[in-house]
Amino acid sequence: MILDHKKYDLFGKTLIQKMVLKPPFKFTFPVTDNACFIYILEGEMQYQVDDEQIDISNKHSLFLNCINSGKQISNSNSSNNNELVVVNFHPSILKKIYDKELPLLLQSPKNKISNKSIERINNDFLIQKYVEGLLFYFDNPSLVNEDILILKLKEIVILLLQTQNVEAIQVILSQLFSQTTYTFKQIIEAHLFSQLSIEELAEQNNLSVSSFKREFAKLYNDTPANYIKTKKLEKAAELLSVSDERITDIAFNCGFNNVSNFTRSFNEKYNISPTKYRLSKNDK
Structure with missing residues (x-):
C-alpha cells in the first residue's frame, strides 16, 4: 500500500x-x-x-x-x-x-x-x-x-x-537515444494506459487498422479494445486497493478519458462501484 x-x-x-x-x-x-x-x-x-x-x-x-x-x-x-x-x-x-x-x-x-x-x-x-x-x-x-x-x-x-x-x-x-526497434508487444504494453485510439496504435506499429487487429488477435487471442480496457481496469483495481489517490486521478492515470466512463466500465467488470471496491479492500 x-x-x-x-x-x-x-x-x-x-x-x-x-x-x-x-x-x-x-x-x-x-x-x-x-x-x-x-x-x-x-x-x-x-x-x-x-x-x-x-x-x-x-x-x-x-x-x-x-x-x-x-x-x-x-x-x-x-x-x-x-x-x-x-x-x-x-x-x-x-x-x-x-x-x-x-x-x-x-x-x-x-x-x-x-x-x-x-x-x-x-x-x-x-x-x-x-x-x-x-x-x-x-x-x-x-x-x-x-x-x-x-x-x-x-x-x-x-x-x-x-x-x-x-x-x-x-x-x-x-539505450534511450539509440534507434531501438520495438516489438509489437512492447509498443502495446508501452501504451496500455494511454488514451491512444486503435488507429493511433496501428500507426505506431506501421500497420493498417485491419492488419493491426489481425496481428493483435494472433498474439493476444482478443480484440485490442477489449484487452486494453481489461488491463486498464485491472490496473485501476490494483491502485484502488493499495493507494489513497483520488478515484478521478486513478481513472485518468489508467487511460480513461472521463470518470463516468471509468465507473461504468468498472461496474460492468467487477459488479461493484470503484468507491465500494476500495472500501471492501480497506476493510480486510
Missing part, C-alpha cells in the same frame, strides 16, 4: 518522486521510454526482472531502463514501512536541457560492455548527500521551480559519472 506519494514534474513529465510503501507490496514498472534511479531511504526491497531477483538494501540504489517489460519491485517480508526516492530520465527532457551537446554519460560508449538494462549501485556518499538535498525540497515545495529541477537532474548526471558503475549506467542511458 502507498502511504505517501509526492512528485515534481518538469516539462509535463514526472521527474522526481518520493514514496512511502507499506509491505506487503508489489509494483510492476510499465514499459516506457525512460530510465530511472531508485534510492532506498528506509527498508529494503526485492527487484525482480524475468527470473532474476536482486535485493536492494538501505542507502543503496538501482538504475534501470524501462524499455522492456517484466521489471518489478516488491517487499513481502518486512513489517516496517519502506521509503524510496525516484529520479526519472526522459530522453526528451535530457535533449532539451543539454541543447548543445549531450554529456559523456548520455553518449553511446565506445566499448559497449553489454546490453544490460539494470545496475545496482552500492552506498555512495555523494549520492547520499544528493538525496538528502532532494528531501529538503520535498519538505519545502514552495522553493521548487523549473530551474531547480533542471539543476537537480544535471547534478545526478554528474554524480553518476563519478561512480564505479559509470560504464554500465552509460550503457543503460545510451
Whole structure:
C-alpha cells in the first residue's frame, strides 16, 4: 500500500518522486521510454526482472531502463514501512536541457560492455548527500521551480559519472537515444494506459487498422479494445486497493478519458462501484 506519494514534474513529465510503501507490496514498472534511479531511504526491497531477483538494501540504489517489460519491485517480508526516492530520465527532457551537446554519460560508449538494462549501485556518499538535498525540497515545495529541477537532474548526471558503475549506467542511458526497434508487444504494453485510439496504435506499429487487429488477435487471442480496457481496469483495481489517490486521478492515470466512463466500465467488470471496491479492500 502507498502511504505517501509526492512528485515534481518538469516539462509535463514526472521527474522526481518520493514514496512511502507499506509491505506487503508489489509494483510492476510499465514499459516506457525512460530510465530511472531508485534510492532506498528506509527498508529494503526485492527487484525482480524475468527470473532474476536482486535485493536492494538501505542507502543503496538501482538504475534501470524501462524499455522492456517484466521489471518489478516488491517487499513481502518486512513489517516496517519502506521509503524510496525516484529520479526519472526522459530522453526528451535530457535533449532539451543539454541543447548543445549531450554529456559523456548520455553518449553511446565506445566499448559497449553489454546490453544490460539494470545496475545496482552500492552506498555512495555523494549520492547520499544528493538525496538528502532532494528531501529538503520535498519538505519545502514552495522553493521548487523549473530551474531547480533542471539543476537537480544535471547534478545526478554528474554524480553518476563519478561512480564505479559509470560504464554500465552509460550503457543503460545510451539505450534511450539509440534507434531501438520495438516489438509489437512492447509498443502495446508501452501504451496500455494511454488514451491512444486503435488507429493511433496501428500507426505506431506501421500497420493498417485491419492488419493491426489481425496481428493483435494472433498474439493476444482478443480484440485490442477489449484487452486494453481489461488491463486498464485491472490496473485501476490494483491502485484502488493499495493507494489513497483520488478515484478521478486513478481513472485518468489508467487511460480513461472521463470518470463516468471509468465507473461504468468498472461496474460492468467487477459488479461493484470503484468507491465500494476500495472500501471492501480497506476493510480486510
